[in-house]
Structure formats: structure tokens, C-alpha cells
Amino acid sequence: MSRISEKFTTLKNENRAGLITFLVAGDPDLVTSQAILDGLSMAGADMIEIGIPFSDPMADGPIIQASSLRALIAGSSVSNTLKMVQIFRKKNTITPIILMGYYNPIYIYGVVKFCIEAKVSGVDGLIVVDLPPEEAEELIKPAKDQCVDLIFLATPTTDNIRLPLILEYTSGFIYYVSITGVTGACSASICDIADAVTSLRRYTTLPVAVGFGLKSSNQVMAVGKIADAAVVGSAIVQKLADCLTVDNRPKSDLVKNVLHFVNELATNLQLTVNLK
Template sequence: MTTRIDQRFADLKNEGRAGLVTFTMAGDPDTKTSLAILKELPKAGADVIELGVPFTDPMADGPAIQAGGLRALNAGQNMVKTLGMVRAFRKGDDTTPIVLMGYYNPIYIYGVERFLKDAKDAGVDGLIVVDLPPEEDEELCLPALRAGVNFIRLATPTTDDNRLPAVLANTSGFVYYVSITGITGSAAPNVGKVTEAVTRIKRHTKLPVAVGFGVRTAKQAQALAASAEAVVVGSALVNAVKDSLDKKGKATAKTVKAVTRLVNELASGVRAAKKSTKKNT
């Protein structure tokens, strides 16, 4: 089964360029504004959308995304509303892939079977669940694959050649390479080290590799896009939301534009990258 994610990366390969994967937190700063941002992302240059599912204990997230999740929870965001946002998005866009990113607890509480059915029906294409290791694939990964939903795994600088096969075994859609050790948005990636890591990962898989964590500028995105199939940006976009809010933390007329302006800049950087001609087998 070819998913929207598979199709999008095939299209990017045919175009000879890397893609831009954008992360925003569902419900930040409120459901209406968040949906408005979601709808504008493809027009601004996003090739794949990661939609964060807010959670009360986001242990792998840095301060920016933690704060975005808290704003969303305080505004009443939950899984039902998040899936409703995807459903509303799909009314106007049936091609841009959407990946839900978050933690297992909200899915477990919702019920795995019910969640996968509702997510698939809403138009979700993939999942990134940061606290489910390969040893627990029976919990969600394998049921998701059977339901036709890609399960995207994270690889990190500490994922060595002995660990990589386990990480990649049931991964589909793409591999998300975490370019720095630590929490999201905490440092800038080292391009040389990332290039080496991406090359190493590609020796183990034919899946596209997307690089994220710490990417803030078009220049950084351009540099990383030379070796990877996609560049992921999250904390910078969540910060753009935060910086646009009024003193009470509410959305303003600037909120949607603040995000789309930055996405447009990042997309320009990614599209300006010269792809490496070296073939990885």
C-alpha cells in the first residue's frame, strides 16, 4: 500500500530536491488558530506536516514545544479535537501527508484499535511515538502498519550500527534522524556530523531520511538538505506562535502569518540546496 508519505517522497525524488517537514502543536494557542495555521502550511512550502498531540508529560521536548503543548491543553485540546482538525484539513487538501507526533499515553487512553480506525478515517498518514521502543512494537507499531498507517522511528547520534537494525525493522514512511543529543530546540546541528550519520543510516535502509532538532534558519535548512531527503523544523515554528501572542497568551492577527512567513523562508532554503550526487546503497 502506497501512503501519502510514500508518494510525497517519491515526488520529491523525481523533483531532485529535499522536502520540508514542519511541526506545529495541535491546539496551540487554540483549536481555531491552530487549524488556520495547518491549512496554510502547504501553501507556505511545507511538504509534510507533523502535528503534535499535546501531553502533560512531554519528556523529550524542549521548553518551546512543552510550552506549546501546555497552551494547547489549557485551551482544551484533546485527541478528539486533534483528529477533528485533520478531518477539517482533509476537506481542502487530500495530498499533503500528516504525521501525528507525541507520546503513547493519549493513544493508550483513547484505545489503540479505536484510535487507529479514527486516525485513518480522519486522514492521518503516519505516527511518531517517541516513548515506544522497538521492543514494544506489538503495542502500536505493528497494528498501525496493518491499518495502513506509517510508523516513523527516531534514530539519534547514539543509535549505533548494532542498534540500527532493530530501530529500522518495522519503520516505514521515513526515518527521523535526531541531529543532536538532548531535547528539542536545545542546540544547532553540526552539518558535518549529520552528513556522516545520514550516510551511515542509508547503508541500513532505503527509506528516506529526514533530519530535525535544532533547525531554526533557512541557511541551516539548506545545509542539511544537501544530504537528507527532508529537513524537519519544529521549535522555531512553535516559538513563532508564542512570539505573536498578546499579553494574555491569545492569538493575534499576526499569529498565522508569523508561522507561514518562517515556513516560506525555510522552504526557500531547502529548495536552494544542491543535492549530493553520491548514491548510497
């Protein structure tokens, strides 16, 4: 069983939803980013999404755009991202790692080579934001060969005709984007999310994770009642950004503050009973 499936089984047994946290690899620098990554699980993250930085993050709002840019300036890249996972895996063999990014850096790295090295490094899942299933053929097989879960997104605009296509190629879990918009934008109403999750479950037995626009503990707890996992990205990255000097250097309490914020989200979520 994959780490992702094992994690969702554990969550189910504990009758709670999981917390998926996001960070961009190498923001604000490789050492600090590694320190955050290494501390996330202890702080309460059930799964970790790592963003591969890209120069043109079209699906991201200002917070993650800035994060991506800081990472690139700090010298981050696809190979650095994989290296971070390797280092993480030396101490943690349980927490699932999902890489999230745009297709071009992966395509240029070489899709097959990327999938092989991702697996070897300890990556469990892959989300490629600008690669809909129609264009994903060249990634689907190499990912499958390496048993790396390919996770496609469902959104409020996804209709009943497209949903089966998305589900056909998705493994691990389905990621529901709760808003029409970029990351870190306004939040959807919890009723709308509940309706969407309910209708997704009619089509799939895969766990459902909800992300985009979840900022506060209250929102995370509300989503925790209805979905299998809640993804928090921009809010965590904003915490990180708040702990930078004017020239984007980390203040001494950056790692502690970011992990403290994650711990708060996780603790509240762990107290939330899943009602599904």
C-alpha cells in the same frame, strides 16, 4: 502508494529535499491552530507533523513544552487533533500528515481505536517519542492493519546493533534526531549530521528526515543537501509564541507571520539542490 512515499518520490524527481513542519494541535487555540495547519501546504511545507499535546512532554525543550501546555489549556486532546486532520483533509488530499506524540494519550484513547480513527481522519504516519520498538508490539499491528506508517527515531546514540531493529519496524521514512537532547536545543554540526545520514543509508533505502535543533534557513538548507527532508519544529513554534499577547491570545498577524516564516524556509530549501 501512501501519501508519504508519493511525496518522497516527487521530491526525488524534483531533486530536492522536503520541508517537514511541526505544530502542536490546538496551540494557542483550536481555531488559530486550524488556520495555521490549513495554510502550511500553500506556504511550502511538504509534510506536516502535528504534535498531540501531553502534560509531561519529556523529550521536548521549553518552547514545545509551553506550546503543549497552551494547547491543553485551550482544550486540545487526541480527539481534537484527529478532528483537525479531518477538516484539513476536506481541502487537501495530498500533503502527508504525521502525528507525533507520547504514548500515554494514545494508550488511554485505545490503541486500535486510535489507529482506525487516525486512518479515517487522513493521518499517514505516526511517531511516538517514548515508545521504542521493544515496547511497540501493541501499536505495530494496529498501525500496519490501517496502513499508517510507524516512524521510529534513530539518534546519535543508536548503535549498529539497535539500528536493524528500528529499521525492521519503520516504514515511510526514518527520522534522524540530530542531537542528544530535547527539541529546540543546540544544533549539531553539519559534518556530524552528514556522517550520520551516510551511515544510515548503508542500512536502509528508506528516505531519511533530519530533525531536532534545526532553527535557521541556513541549517535547513545545509541539511537539505544531504537528507531527504528537514524537520523544523521549535523555531516555528517560537514564531507562533512571539505573536501572542501576555495572556496567550493570538495577535491578529499570528497566522500570517508563522506562515511567512515557513514560506521563507521552504523557498530557500527549494533552491537547494540535493547532493546525495
